[in-house]
Amino acid sequence: MTDHPTSPRKILDAAMQALAADLAQETGQEGAICTGWVVVSEWSTPDGQMWCARYWAEHTPAWRRAGLLHEGLYGKWDDEGG
Numbered sequence: 001m002t003d004h005p006t007s008p009r010k011i012l013d014a015a016m017q018a019l020a021a022d023l024a025q026e027t028g029q030e031g032a033i034c035t036g037w038v039v040v041s042e043w044s045t046p047d048g049q050m051w052c053a054r055y056w057a058e059h060t061p062a063w064r065r066a067g068l069l070h071e072g073l074y075g076k077w078d079d080e081g082g
Helices: 008-027 062-074
Strands: 038-044 050-056
Touching: 008 050, 038 062, 050 062
Parallel strands: none
Antiparallel strands: 038 050
16 A cells, blocks of 8 residues: 555545544543554445455554454444444
């Protein structure tokens, strides 16, 4: 991945920081910051070829990426889905 200003990682990082600010306000956890993130996305070409891509915050070690993905799959989720 490149460090171009419009690279997927930079765009996702900005979106995650904005989401973190909204969630902090919504949950009453003012001052909370997003300390790590992982995104898994599914893609499809016009001819129907599909694949998945994974993105994560810059400088995220492999153990943290794996832990976030594991929690997303196997962690307990409340009725709100989070």
